[in-house]
Amino acid sequence: MKSTLALLLAGSAAFLTAAFRPAETPKIQAPHIPFEGMLIGDLPVVLQASFKKDTFNLAKYGAVADGQTLNTEAFRKAIEACAVGGGTVLVPRGLWLTGPVVLKNNVNLHLATGALVQFTADRSQYPLIKTTWEGEDAIRSQAPLSGVDLTNIGITGNGTFDGAGDAWRPVKKNKLNETQWQKLVASGGVLNDKKDYWYPSAASLKGNQLAAAGKPRKSLNPADFDDIRDFLRPNMLSLTRCKQVLLEGFTIQNSPAWTIHPLLCENITVRNVTARNPWYGQNTDAIDLESCRNGLVEGCTFDVGDDGLCIKSGRDEEGRKRGVPTENFIIRDCKVYHAHGGFVIGSEMSGGVRNMYVSNCTFIGTDVGLRFKTARGRGGVVENVFVDGVDMTDIAGEAVLFDMYYAAKDPVPLAGESMAPPVIAAQPLNEGTPQFKGFQIRNITCKGATTGILVRGLPEMSIKDISIENAVLESKKGLLCQEAENIRLKNVTLLSTETMPVMEVQNSRNISLDGIRYANGADLLLRVTGDRSKDIRLTNTNTKLAKKDVQLGDKLAKKTVTVAQR
Known part of the structure; x- marks a missing residue:
């Protein structure tokens, strides 16, 4: 049994x-079959939300579905009445204009088919509150849809939430065609001095300029932000310290910032949810699970302007002080269209991430497929991440990316054919040193990317214990592995098209390249550089298909690479 x-x-x-x-x-x-032979961990059961049959129809609390009447008070009354004994608040078919909606214990907010909840574009309806922004305490505008310290809550049904995000988000001119740009400018708002950036208001422009100049306001007093309140875009669905959460069936779109943001939540089920945002919408991640534990995300479809399925746990010192990892999640049967990354961990992962199980997902047109990113100063440990069955196409950047230099200048330009290793100075280990270790990825395909696999660690902290097995990756570049340890590729096809090494290893050790397949006629199969490279093994691979099999950098002994012909 x-x-x-x-x-x-x-x-x-x-x-x-x-x-x-x-x-x-x-x-x-x-x-479990997809992860057979892997450390399944000690995953707990995901506790499920359950609601009484009592139904509270929004229309009976004074709401009017005409798209003109502001129904904020009607939502409040219906939810409060429902919370007394628990049950469902029914939003019937129709266009319901409202300000912020706040959830209560034991309430299921259910959108009937054809229901459209339109959050008002009047920014003054969203008061400034103390919350978080990108992993740190901050003052922001209240979320259109929120709940704090709740137990047993749900948002379900086949209706739609629209966050009026266009009233909040700045837009770069180069993101639109000329007709779209002229229409946007004619709608109101203000332009920057260069006339290449549109802002919804002068307050939005001022706040963005302060942030760009590195002068963000550190106060947690809302009154100190009145002059830049329009800059303080809210996340659309914000749940903080909630337990037994069910999100199912609905569409959520046009978010001012992050779309679905559970923070410090437990026992979360997200099923068959669609998140849609304009591709140019900055910071509009589909879902950000931050410092959460025990959950399931399945059958979701995301098409947004930033990351798709994203795992976070706080930023830098604040995140480390909180010390709550995101852990014990199953993510499966999801599709991500336009997004910066399909499945993403980081870069705010200072509290750690562990026990992630991802299977049967499709990424179409994302900038990166599997995107694991961090930087010096973050700290935190990401470990025990299992991926089985991901198919990708039309990936702009890397199909698989491990990067410890996120948001920093690329330390490895690889200009020309220079074999000189990059000059990257090591720094002392400290609490801000991040770690990536213990990833198992298998059964993945990618048709079209710039790079198949990029692994880029730090000189003082290598990326460790990565296994990639049974992969077919079609890309311009094959493998680039830097500052890594205990990396294993088995039965991996790298169909790279550029005239450069199919695989490049720099300052890495204990690298196993087993059963590698590649295009016939490659100029060079493997190049190894860096005086810290050692124990590179190329096995069960037909090296004769390449014009040259191995090229070693200066001062590297021949024994650095072992080639075993099959």
Whole structure:
């Protein structure tokens, strides 16, 4: 008989939608076919939300579905009435204009098919509050849809939330064609001095200029931000310290900033949710799971202006002080269209990330496919990440990216054919030194990317223990591996098209390249540079298809690379 966790991992909808279990539900360990042979961890059961059958129709609390009447008070009354004993607040078909909506315990906000909740573009309706922004405490405008310190809540149904994000977001001229730009300028707002950036208001422009100049306001007093309030874009759906959360079925679009942001939440189920934002919308991540534990994300479709499926845990010192990792999540059967990254960890991961299981996902047209990013100063440990079954096409950058230089100048320009290793000075290890270790990725394909695999660690902290198995990656460049340790590629096809090494290894050690396939006639199969490179093994690979098999950098002994012909 299958265990409870095996049923969960195998996709038993009946199990996942059952009434929530009591908090003392034991953790149960079991294998699962997509991750067979891997450390499945000790994943707990995801506790489910459950609601009484009592229904509270929004229209009975004075709401008018004419797209003109502001229904903020009607939403408040309906939710408060429902919260007394628990149940469902029903939003019928129609266009419901409203200001911020605040959830309560034991309430399921259900959007009927055809229901459109339109959040007002009147920015004054969203008061300034103390919250977080990109992993740090901050003053921002109140989220259109929010809940704090709640238990047993839901947002369900087939309706749509629209966040009026165009009233908040600045737009670069080069993101639009000329007709779109002229229409935007004619709509109001202000331009910067160069006339290449549009802002919704003078307050928005002022706030953005202060941020660009490196002069952000550090106060946590809302009154200190009145003159730049329009700059303080809210996340659209913000849930903080909530437990037993169900998000299912709805469409959420046109967000001012991050779209779905659970922070310090537990037992989260996100199922069949669609998030849509303009591709030029800055900071409009689809979902950011920050310092959350125990959850399932499945069957979702995302098409946004920033990262798609994103895992975070706080930024720099504040994130380390909070010390709460995002952990124990299953993410499966999701599609990501336009986004900066398909599945992303970071860069704000200072509290750590662990026990992530990703399977059967499709990324179409994202900038990067699997994107793991951090930087010096972040700190935090990312470990035990398992990926099985990801298919990608039309990827602008890297299909698979491990990068410890996020938001920094590229330390490795690789100009021309120079074999000189990049000059990257090591820094002392400290609490701000991040770590990536323990990734297992298999059964992935990519048709079209700039780089197949990029692994780029720090001189003082290599990226460790990465396994990539059974992959077919079509890209301009194949593999670039820098400052890494214990990296294993097995049965990986690198169909690179540029006349450069199919694989480049720099200052890395214990690298296993087993069963590598590549295009016939490649100029060079493997180049190894860097005086710290050692124990590079090329096995079960037909090296005769390349004009030259191995090229070593200066001062590297021949024994640095072992080639075993099959």
